Amino acid sequence: AQTVTQSQPEMSVQEAETVTLSCTYDTSESDYYLFWYKQPPSRQMILVIRQEAYKQQNATENRFSVNFQKAAKSFSLKISDSQLGDAAMYFCAYCPGGGADGLTFGKGTHLIIQP
């Protein structure tokens, strides 16, 4: 069974600074996808970034980028120039290549932005 581990229950960063959220996963599959989702207090999950395991290039979306280390099974999220609106729970998630098994989520990291 796949597992996703987020070892940081809570992180705090000053506005405009950079923060990195950690995620490790365990799988025997070679074809899979990794995601970071953001869940503000309103509860609706919003996709932040997606990485396909067969792609060596790290995914980037504006201020959000990942460091994908396939051999180490590590998938960290870097948020640059942190903004107050970035405050939320962040979940790392794994999905096997076929997609029909759905997402396996980590327990989440609560990100606090200090003004």
Added chain:
Amino acid sequence: GAGVSQSPRYKVAKRGQDVALRCDPISGHVSLFWYQQALGQGPEFLTYFQNEAQLDKSGLPSDRFFAERPEGSVSTLKIQRTQQEDSAVYLCASSLRPANVLTFGAGSRLTVL
């Protein structure tokens, strides 16, 4: 609709009551998932539909939980004889096809007294 719609947003039930939670996925989305999210935890997979076929229900915690999607669009998650441990947010998500990015609804928060 433009997004995944879930109702009710909040439900309070007395222990032993039956509840039904509704999910309206994005029109045309083939794949539909239900997740259970306990307080302070990540979502846990419950069940998966591809059109009207329930392909995986391995995450349903007991036989009191039942889900259906009879016409391949709207889905209902039913919980019979609710227990306090059923208190959670129930999230629905859909995608155009398997392995596509999921779009989540805002969830239904169930509180069992």
